[in-house]
Amino acid sequence: MGTPKIVGMAGSFSRPSKTTSLVRHVAERASSRYGFDVAVYDMIDVGPSLGSALWRNQLDEKAQHVLQEIVAADILVIGAPTYKGSYPGLFKHLIDLIDPHELKSKPILITATGGGDRHALMVEHQLRPLFGFFMAHTLPTAVYASDRDFLDYAVASQHLSKRIDEAVSEVDVFFAGRVPTREAAE
Numbered sequence: 001m002g003t004p005k006i007v008g009m010a011g012s013f014s015r016p017s018k019t020t021s022l023v024r025h026v027a028e029r030a031s032s033r034y035g036f037d038v039a040v041y042d043m044i045d046v047g048p049s050l051g052s053a054l055w056r057n058q059l060d061e062k063a064q065h066v067l068q069e070i071v072a073a074d075i076l077v078i079g080a081p082t083y084k085g086s087y088p089g090l091f092k093h094l095i096d097l098i099d100p101h102e103l104k105s106k107p108i109l110i111t112a113t114g115g116g117d118r119h120a121l122m123v124e125h126q127l128r129p130l131f132g133f134f135m136a137h138t139l140p141t142a143v144y145a146s147d148r149d150f151l152d153y154a155v156a157s158q159h160l161s162k163r164i165d166e167a168v169s170e171v172d173v174f175f176a177g178r179v180p181t182r183e184a185a186e
Contacts, residue, residue, distance in 0.1 A: 011091030
């Protein structure tokens with residue numbers, strides 16, 4: 001059996017992006033702890049074919065690759081910027097192109113970013129139900145970050161770092177015994 005892979009998908013259309021930075025930070029923390037291979041994507045990586053695709057087979061090769069990486073991942077880190085209390089529409093369209101059975105029982109660590117605290121429940125009211133439909137295992141601790149948690153698009157808050165570590169520790173349930181943790185080796 002090969003090294004498990006963690007795939008991050010940020011629903012962001014901007015570069016640089018706080019959402020992508022958060023997803024990458026979480027995925028790298030998990031990789032550091034468990035030894036996962038890591039890949040992180042954003043909506044720019046998916047490309048423009050998503051907007052005109054009604055069906056998965058209408059995506060171009062670049063978008064098909066990102067979608068295949070998502071469904072083949074051993075664990076996902078999903079992140080979305082918050083727009084008017086929810087995730088972006090094209091991010092949802094990408095998720096809509098996934099067959100429900102492809103995410104069944106897959107562990108997903110959900111994250112979101114927003115301008116302030118008013119959007120903090122987006123992870124619970126939007127993302128958790130979305131992946132619940134797919135019968136995925138969303139980890140109990142979700143991670144929300146506001147603008148004040150970043151400095152130059154990098155995670156800079158001790159409180160946020162602590163929450164990320166708490167969420168990452170919940171991966172143990174899915175990979176205990178399968179993957180030696182790097183922290184255990186030290």
